[in-house]
Amino acid sequence: xxxxxxxxxxSHVPDPLGRFGEFGRRFVPETLMHALEQLTDEYERAKQDxxxxxxxxxxxxxxxxxxNPLYFAERLTEHCGGARIYLKREDxxxxxxxxxxxxxxxxxxxxxxxxxxxxxxxxxxxxxxxxAVACARFGLECVVYMGEEDIRRQKLNVFNMRTMGAExxxxxxxxxxxxxxxxxxxxxxxxxxxxxxxxxGSVVGPHPFxxxxxxxxSIIGREARQxxxxxTGRLPDExxxxxGGGSNSAGMFYPFVEDDGVALxxxxxxxxxxxxxxxxxxxxxxNKGVLHGSYSYVLQDEDGQTQDVHSISAGLDYxxxxxxxxxxxxxxxxxxxxxxxxxxxxxxxKMARLEGILPAIESSHAIAQVLKTAGNRSKDDIVVxxxxxxxxxxxxxxxxxxxxxxD
Amino acid sequence: MTQQxxxxxxxxxxxxDGHLAFxxxxxxxxxxxxxxxxxxxxxxxxxxxxxxxxxxxxDPIADGPVIQASYxxxxxxxxxxxxxxxGVSELPTDELPPLVAMVSYALLFRRGxxxxxxxxxxxxxxxxxxxxxxADEAADVGEIVRASGADLVQLIAxxxxxxxxxxILAAASGFVYCISTAGVTGVRDELPPELTEQLRWLRSQTxxxxxxxxxxxxxxxxxxxxxxxxxxxxxxxxxxHLADTSSPDGLxxxxxxxxxxxxxxxxxxxxxx
Numbered sequence: 001x002x003x004x005x006x007x008x009x010x011s012h013v014p015d016p017l018g019r020f021g022e023f024g025r026r027f028v029p030e031t032l033m034h035a036l037e038q039l040t041d042e043y044e045r046a047k048q049d050x051x052x053x054x055x056x057x058x059x060x061x062x063x064x065x066x067x068n069p070l071y072f073a074e075r076l077t078e079h080c081g082g083a084r085i086y087l088k089r090e091d092x093x094x095x096x097x098x099x100x101x102x103x104x105x106x107x108x109x110x111x112x113x114x115x116x117x118x119x120x121x122x123x124x125x126x127x128x129x130x131x132a133v134a135c136a137r138f139g140l141e142c143v144v145y146m147g148e149e150d151i152r153r154q155k156l157n158v159f160n161m162r163t164m165g166a167e168x169x170x171x172x173x174x175x176x177x178x179x180x181x182x183x184x185x186x187x188x189x190x191x192x193x194x195x196x197x198x199x200x201g202s203v204v205g206p207h208p209f210x211x212x213x214x215x216x217x218s219i220i221g222r223e224a225r226q227x228x229x230x231x232t233g234r235l236p237d238e239x240x241x242x243x244g245g246g247s248n249s250a251g252m253f254y255p256f257v258e259d260d261g262v263a264l265x266x267x268x269x270x271x272x273x274x275x276x277x278x279x280x281x282x283x284x285x286x287n288k289g290v291l292h293g294s295y296s297y298v299l300q301d302e303d304g305q306t307q308d309v310h311s312i313s314a315g316l317d318y319x320x321x322x323x324x325x326x327x328x329x330x331x332x333x334x335x336x337x338x339x340x341x342x343x344x345x346x347x348x349x350k351m352a353r354l355e356g357i358l359p360a361i362e363s364s365h366a367i368a369q370v371l372k373t374a375g376n377r378s379k380d381d382i383v384v385x386x387x388x389x390x391x392x393x394x395x396x397x398x399x400x401x402x403x404x405x406x407d
Numbered sequence: 408m409t410q411q412x413x414x415x416x417x418x419x420x421x422x423x424d425g426h427l428a429f430x431x432x433x434x435x436x437x438x439x440x441x442x443x444x445x446x447x448x449x450x451x452x453x454x455x456x457x458x459x460x461x462x463x464x465x466d467p468i469a470d471g472p473v474i475q476a477s478y479x480x481x482x483x484x485x486x487x488x489x490x491x492x493x494g495v496s497e498l499p500t501d502e503l504p505p506l507v508a509m510v511s512y513a514l515l516f517r518r519g520x521x522x523x524x525x526x527x528x529x530x531x532x533x534x535x536x537x538x539x540x541x542a543d544e545a546a547d548v549g550e551i552v553r554a555s556g557a558d559l560v561q562l563i564a565x566x567x568x569x570x571x572x573x574x575i576l577a578a579a580s581g582f583v584y585c586i587s588t589a590g591v592t593g594v595r596d597e598l599p600p601e602l603t604e605q606l607r608w609l610r611s612q613t614x615x616x617x618x619x620x621x622x623x624x625x626x627x628x629x630x631x632x633x634x635x636x637x638x639x640x641x642x643x644x645x646x647x648h649l650a651d652t653s654s655p656d657g658l659x660x661x662x663x664x665x666x667x668x669x670x671x672x673x674x675x676x677x678x679x680x
Contacts, residue, residue, distance in 0.1 A: 017543075027539045029469040029514050031564040031586065034571065156589060173475055179466065183475075186468040193566060290513040293539070303488045304517030305465040 009333035011257045013324065019208020021330060023323035026206040028293040032186075035193045040208040042113055045399060047215075053291065054107040054110060059104050060219065063137065066101075068092045070227035070384070075354040076370075081347040083377035085370055087357075087387045088224045090248065097360065097389030098248045099130035103199055105216035107134035109224075110197040117141040117196040121185040123150055123178030123244075124314035124362070125157025126389055132166035142166040145184045147177040150314055156393055175308055178318050181348030182292050202245025203322030206293035210250075210322050215253025223257050224384055232382055238263040241386035242365040243336065244280065244316035246325045248388035253334060254324075263335070266325065267369045269311035270338030276301075280309040284330050285338040296323040312341035312401070315362040315389075348391060348398060360389035361398065413505040413533040414558045414581040417456055418616040418637060427584075427629065427676040428456040428638030430618060431645050431669055432509065434477040435460050436486035438652045440494035442662075447495075449662055451503040453669040454677070458503075459536065459640065462491060462510040466564060469511075471537035473643040476650065488514060488523075492530040500531030507534040507560065507581075515540075515548070524551050534558040534581050542575040549578055560584050569608065576613045583613065584640065587621030598631050606635040626675035639676065644668070 013020045026036060035265035046052040060066040068089040077085045090098040103120075118140050122128030128144040135142035144161055148170045149156055161168050174180040177321075182205075189198045203210045203217070221239075228236050239256055241249035243266040256262045270278035278301075279285065286297040291306060299307040311317040318384055327366040328334035344361060351359045359367055363386070370385050377383065391398075408493065411419065421428050435443050443460075450458055462471075463478035463486055470478070500506060508527050515523045515537065524535070534557050539547060542561055552559040558581025563572050565587065585606065587599075590626055600620065609617055619632060620640035632639055648665050652658040 025544060026541060027544065028537050028541065029564070029586075030541055030562045030575070031566055033541050033543070033564075034566045034568055173472070174465065174479065183466050183468050186472070190468075287517070290511075290516050290539070292468070295516075300513070300517060301515070304511075304514040305482065306513075 009331035020327035034115035046284040080374035082375040083383040091390035097126040102216040103130040103134040105197040121181035125154040132161040132164035145181040149176040202247040214250040220251040221255035236382040236384040246322040266336040269316035270340040271310040281338040291320040296326045313361040339365040358391035361394040429676040430457040432459040432642035437477040464511040496530035505533035512540040568626035582616040629675040
């Protein structure tokens with residue numbers, strides 16, 4: 001393989017078969033194939049329908065609170081002593097994270113398809129809450145699958161979902177985390193596909209999910225790109241976002257893919273270090289493989305069994321990644337790096353003290369990367385960081401970890 | 408195409424005798440490869456027509472909770488794909504019913520499809536069911552499997568529209584696996600009318616044998632399939648016997664229970680129509 005054989009990344013992906021370069025496609029049981037074809041057709045029709053777009057725009061503006069600001073982080077910039085740092089404030093959305101951009105779009109699609117019931121998976125609970133909110137808003141039945149281990153770690157979000165009328169089902173199989181919640185949601189969908197839509201929470205899974213979720217999340221990058229032009233008169237030099245399954249980063253990066261001068265940096269969960277089982281850095285250490293209906297990079301053993309992963313952050317604690325990220329990696333369009341648990345924890349505290357913002361522990365990985373590298377850049381450079389969510393949900397876990405360090 | 412595959416030959420004989428095929432499913436390595444070898448020998452002795460051997464996978468979205476639990480048990484015992492190939496190659500597979508590998512595409516892809524198929528066929532497998540490889544993605548794999556003299560079995564679901572089913576049938580060989588909607592497993596006394604209708608329509612479209620899996624767990628339930636299908640697949644009802652084999656006595660009694668159940672199913676499926 002030489003660099004010349006690798007194509008240049010374009011935004012004209014996926015093709016009608018759901019392929020991002022070689023990645024993506026559909027590797028699912030036959031039971032789901034017809035529903036995926038129907039969903040693809042319905043989504044294509046909705047995309048062309050001005051009434052659908054108008055309804056979504058109205059919800060994003062008046063219910064979610066968009067556009068959210070692109071905020072100049074003055075003291076963070078001073079602290080780093082280099083590039084000017086701007087934060088895209090997805091933490092200011094209703095429900096406190098970017099996840100609602102996707103659930104609003106998909107719940108409108110659910111209504112179009114006439115399905116009365118929605119299922120979802122959730123790890124940290126942010127997607128579960130955003131789905132519960134969307135279903136409450138439109139009076140749809142909502143079931144959220146969540147690993148037993150995550151239910152224990154994220155009691156606040158579990159209470160929120162139940163208050164919103166969602167049923168939270170505990171998943172006790174396998175590792176009892178996000179990956180098993182996806183397995184369980186897929187299984188539910190196989191037996192209820194006629195009446196149920198599965199609102200997947202990231203840019204993973206079979207076609208059309210990676211494309212559709214990216215499209216709904218792309219409002220992040222579209223706004224940020226325009227806001228940067230308005231505020232500074234030019235595009236940023238670098239854009240940074242964290243990557244678990246990869247939905248906030250896909251939405252942030254996609255509108256910049258064809259802006260050659262803009263460096264794109266995806267930050268994965270480096271956990272405790274590079275040993276297998278100690279991290280969730282799928283693109284940094286994984287192999288090409290199949291997981292959850294899609295062909296992408298995946299952390300697996302030599303047989304193809306999915307490996308256990310670790311991250312301080314339940315939202316990045318996933319052994320796969322969206323196929324478009326694999327495409328961006330192999331085309332060299334996005335550079336993927338890993339940030340360790342302790343670096344993210346440090347960034348969480350620095351953001352609180354320097355900017356008065358508690359970032360989600362997921363987003364703290366992106367902040368840690370800018371803390372590491374912004375100082376090496378010229379003071380004329382501009383770096384935009386996606387602050388994908390707020391950190392209220394993480395305070396118990398962070399307090400516990402800080403307590404252990406003091407001991 | 409003069410040479411019949413082992414699976415096709417099995418169905419030809421059954422058809423001539425007016426018998427239904429009985430195809431039990433077992434999980435490789437649950438609780439050990441040695442136990443799986445004993446189980447395959449026992450099922451062969453009881454006269455089953457074909458044995459599906461499930462390759463444990465960490466994220467089996469196509470399988471129900473009973474099968475997933477058995478996969479987890481096997482993997483927790485340290486099972487690897489090579490152990491399955493070795494265990495099967497030690498069996499006299501020519502004298503046993505054809506073995507069909509039920510395996511996730513994730514495992515085939517990781518090893519390389521050609522290498523996986525070559526090693527599986529060399530160890531004694533006669534066919535493949537890849538539940539997460541829809542017909543749309545199966546062309547290359549199908550070629551490799553057929554070139555090795557084995558069959559790639561295709562699946563049709565209750566949600567499969569007829570035009571899609573026709574494309575799937577065009578790619579199928581060996582037999583057609585008609586899956587039921589997950590979640591309808593359990594005791595049934597009559598076929599769901601939609602299933603009967605779909606089977607009759609499929610019968611009008613293909614000469615391939617139609618095998619049905621939908622939660623049959625008692626010999627008395629076999630009768631209702633005689634007119635519409637060519638074989639039945641039983642998975643959970645067998646695998647659940649292996650759920651508690653922590654003691655050597657547990658394993659012995661599990662083998663006996665599975666053997667007796669298989670014998671009663673063979674008696675029912677091999678009674679003349």
